[in-house]
Amino acid sequence: MGEILLIGTFDTKGPEYAYVARRLADLGWSTVTIDVGVLGPARLAADVRSEDVAAAAGTSLAALVDHGDRGEAMMAMARGAEAVVRSLLREGRVAGALALGGSGGASVAAGALSVLPLGVPKLLVSTVVAGDTRPFVGDGDFTLMYPVVDLAGINRVTERVLGNAAAAIAGMARAHEERTEPAEGRPLIGLTMFGVTTPCVERVRQILAERDYEPLVFSANGVGGRSMERLVAEGDIVGVVDVTTTELADRLVGGILPAADGRLEAAGRLGLPQVVSVGALDVVNFGPWETVPERFRGRRLHRHNSAVTLMRTSPEEAAQLGAELAELVAGGRGPRAVVLPLRGTSTLSAPGGPFHDPDADAALAAALRNGLSEDVELIELDTHINDPDVATALAERFDAAYRTASKETVTT
Numbered sequence: 001m002g003e004i005l006l007i008g009t010f011d012t013k014g015p016e017y018a019y020v021a022r023r024l025a026d027l028g029w030s031t032v033t034i035d036v037g038v039l040g041p042a043r044l045a046a047d048v049r050s051e052d053v054a055a056a057a058g059t060s061l062a063a064l065v066d067h068g069d070r071g072e073a074m075m076a077m078a079r080g081a082e083a084v085v086r087s088l089l090r091e092g093r094v095a096g097a098l099a100l101g102g103s104g105g106a107s108v109a110a111g112a113l114s115v116l117p118l119g120v121p122k123l124l125v126s127t128v129v130a131g132d133t134r135p136f137v138g139d140g141d142f143t144l145m146y147p148v149v150d151l152a153g154i155n156r157v158t159e160r161v162l163g164n165a166a167a168a169i170a171g172m173a174r175a176h177e178e179r180t181e182p183a184e185g186r187p188l189i190g191l192t193m194f195g196v197t198t199p200c201v202e203r204v205r206q207i208l209a210e211r212d213y214e215p216l217v218f219s220a221n222g223v224g225g226r227s228m229e230r231l232v233a234e235g236d237i238v239g240v241v242d243v244t245t246t247e248l249a250d251r252l253v254g255g256i257l258p259a260a261d262g263r264l265e266a267a268g269r270l271g272l273p274q275v276v277s278v279g280a281l282d283v284v285n286f287g288p289w290e291t292v293p294e295r296f297r298g299r300r301l302h303r304h305n306s307a308v309t310l311m312r313t314s315p316e317e318a319a320q321l322g323a324e325l326a327e328l329v330a331g332g333r334g335p336r337a338v339v340l341p342l343r344g345t346s347t348l349s350a351p352g353g354p355f356h357d358p359d360a361d362a363a364l365a366a367a368l369r370n371g372l373s374e375d376v377e378l379i380e381l382d383t384h385i386n387d388p389d390v391a392t393a394l395a396e397r398f399d400a401a402y403r404t405a406s407k408e409t410v411t412t
Contacts, residue, residue, distance in 0.1 A: 002092065002173070003030045003031055003032050003094070003095060004029050004096045005031070005032050005088065006032070006099075007081060007085070007097060007098075007099045007112050007113070008036060008101050009038075009105040010035040011039045011043060012043075012101075012105070013151060014042060015153060015154055016153075016162060017044050017100065019154050019158075019159070020098065020165065023162070023163055023166035024166050024169070027166065031047075032093065033048070034048040034084055034085075034112070035049055035050040035053065036077040036078075036108045036109065038074065039070075048084055053077055053080035053084060054080055056081075056083040056087075057076045057079040057083065058079075070104075078111040078112070081112035082111055082115050084112070085115050085116065089120075095173040096123070096173035096176060097113050097120070097121070097122050098123045098124075098165060098166075098169045099125070100165075102150070102151070103127075105126075106128050113140065113142065116140075117234070118140075118231070119141070119179075121169055121172035121176055122142045123143045123165060123169045125145045125162070126144075126151075127146070127150055143172070145164070147161045147162075186213055186214040187213050187238045188214050188231075188237045189208055189238070189239050190215075190216055190218060190231065190232060190237040190239070191205060191216065191217045191218065191242075191243060192218050192219075192220045192245070193217050193218070193219060194220045194246055194279065194280045194283075194346070196280050196283065196348055197345075197347075197385060198386075199347070199386040200279065200394070201243050203388055203392070204243060204391045204394050207396075216228075220257075220279070220280065222256075222257040222258050222259065222260065225247045226259075229262050229263060229266045230266075232270065233266045233269075233270075237267075237272075238273075240273075241398050242264065242267075242274065243277045243279045243385075245277070245279060245281060246279060246280030246281055247259035248321055248324055249281050249283065249321055250284055250285055252320060253284045253313065254293070255285040255286060256285050265328065267332065268332015268336065269332060271333045272334055273334065273405050274334065274335070274336045274337075274401075275338075275339060275397050276325070276337070276339070277339045278322075278338075279346065281318065281322075281345050282312055282318075282348060282349040282355050282360065283310045283355065284310065284312075285309075285310060286311065287308065287309065288307055299312065300312040302348060302354050312355040312360070315363040317360075318360040318364040319363040319366070320367070321367075322363065322365065322366070323368075323370070325368060326368050326372045330372055330373035330375075330376055335402075335405055336377070337376065337397050337398075338376060338379070339379045339381065339393050340365055340368060340378060341384050341387065342365055342380060343382065343383055345361070347386055349384070350385075
């Protein structure tokens with residue numbers, strides 16, 4: 001039976017962690033306490049002391065304190081905590097992990113929690129979860145709990161909140177421990193989707209499921225692409241049909257859902273079957289209408305809904321995106337193909353749509369043709385991306401590539 005990791009700053013949150021540890025003991029769980037505090041003496045004796053965490057980061061607690069840079073110290077403790085958690089994971093001791101704290105403690109603990117694989121319970125209790133949680137959650141399957149009041153001592157409110165937190169992580173850890181890993185099943189295939197490419201992706205998903213694959217659909221919202229790349233890199237996903245590469249447009253132009261570093265690289269690096277398209281490269285994402293930067297107010301904009309405003313990429317931007325996409329795909333290895341619809345990359349830029357722009361579509365296509373290497377197959381279709389013919393081409397090209405790659409693996 002594994003244990004539950006409690007990761008945090010015991011110099012400031014010692015009593016709170018002690019309370020959670022007692023509640024978990026009452027629920028039948030043993031814990032491993034990991035102290036990442038650097039401000040003063042620990043208020044709870046830890047199994048892994050802050051000195052140990054600093055050493056795991058290649059430094060010493062005394063050196064961090066003497067230097068007097070709290071930001072630098074917290075980054076070092078984050079590295080050390082990640083190393084400690086990886087070691088405990090290798091030893092098979094981790095059934096789940098819980099962290100409490102403010103922004104500093106949460107950022108250190110979140111980094112440590114993020115090294116745990118998909119499915120291992122991760123619970124973060126912090127006041128920061130009432131705001132933008134992306135810096136803390138990243139691409140992990142975190143559970144977040146808002147404590148209502150600041151975690152500054154045990155009182156009638158924090159008792160309830162922390163008691164619930166202990167019960168939650170205990171229940172999730174129990175389920176994780178009791179889960180039976182399924183026998184080797186259907187191959188997991190990563191797909192990327194946005195609202196404006198949904199018809200295409202749904203059809204691809206249906207075809208692949210009928211052919212005995214298990215498709216996983218990721219929202220192309222910056223985090224979704226990053227999550228897919230991570231699962232590919234970790235070996236869970238064995239091929240991708242990357243229909244919706246729109247995150248590249250947000251990164252290029254300055255939208256709110258940009259691609260993370262490493263986007264479109266994991267499958268190519270591992271030589272996995274990779275079929276790519278140009279889904280939603282016609283759009284850049286912003287928030288409500290009034291939040292669109294002033295420099296873009298003269299551009300072609302579309303109110304997607306009250307919370308999302310879309311902007312059409314220009315021919316110049318489309319050309320840059322085509323060149324970047326070609327470079328990313330060409331930089332990989334293994335069976336790779338690009339399916340290129342010539343008459344629109346989303347529901348908005350299909351003929352008759354508000355973003356229909358043949359010049360931009362032509363610029364995108366020309367840059368792709370010029371940039372792809374000879375070992376990448378290019379399939380051009382004289383239609384828009386949500387035409388059923390595009391979905392069929394994507395699914396069939398992937399199926400052929402996967403089966404060919406599987407045969408080659410068996411013969412070698």
